[in-house]
Amino acid sequence: MLVLGVDPGLTRCGIGVVEAQGLKMRFVGMHVLSTSPSQKQEERLLRLYEGLRGEISGFRPDIVSIEKVFAQKNTNTVLGTAQVAGLAMLVAAQNSLPTAMHTPTEVKLAVTGNGMAKKVQIQRMVARFLSLPSLPSPFDGADALAQAICHILHPEDSSVFGLMDTGKSEAQKKWIEASEKFKAAKNKMRGRGM
């Protein structure tokens, strides 16, 4: 299974591609698409759309896993990020590919065991999972690889096929259980406007 992870962003949009045979993973590629804040919003979106089309038709993944966007304090940023995530969904649909979405917290929890992990921890664990000779950089690329790795380890949130939904190991089951609890706690926090 070839998973193309997307860390959406207007200024930098990370693309990370990982091949998985069961839970065994191999690094395939990492790119960062970038646009300048001095460009018009519509030109930035067009550039990113064309970039995503190129990446997805170039790598021909089986699934596109995209960071799930939530409202944060910086609303302008989150709306732009949501638009880029929407473009990734659009391009997946244009290529008849399924999509999955994992939140940043799920990704951090999946790759580092800590939902509040720092960027460098994610880079280190991505390098370890994929046997990279150095830390993947910039962060946006590392985050996109982490998104793909998260989907391979933890595909249950997939909006699609329930890919790999069978044959979980005991460790995976425990992880899923812990993750569910974490999500419940997170939802509770969100309910209180945090």
Place this chain on the structure above:
Amino acid sequence: MLVLGVDPGLTRCGIGVVEAQGLKMRFVGMHVLSTSPSQKQEERLLRLYEGLRGEISGFRPDIVSIEKVFAQKNTNTVLGTAQVAGLAMLVAAQNSLPTAMHTPTEVKLAVTGNGMAKKVQIQRMVARFLSLPSLPSPFDGADALAQAICHILHPEDSSVFGLMDTGKSEAQKKWIEASEKFKAAKNKMRGRGM
């Protein structure tokens, strides 16, 4: 000048097209693109993207004016709306068309004189501006026409060419002044997290 207004939404996306000769306006068309909440998000975005491409290549407007999205209480809705607004921007850029954005409050203020106007007031004023024989319906279509009318009356917020930026009447200047004050008050409210 032919203005294509967009009231973005995942379930219903309004398109309203108005031709303007100075401040004289003529109704050209109104459509509502719709998708079902039972469809996958990426399929909804693809359907709306194709719909917007069809509308924009069919009407060949000079400018695309899109409702500016702000964070509201219902975050899921606002992120979907932002994604559809992003698609409208993308399609405009693909057609080398300028875009403008006006907030719902600016639109209400421009067409009814009241930034808190109810839906039916907007319908009535749109019918009056465009000499329609009955109220435009559904609301999403009326709102898209109102977006176009707002841009014709008040193009200053255009992110683009400063279209019609010269030759304002005294009434328009007063209106702009009042509108600036309103925006300043609104920004102040937003700064307090309202």
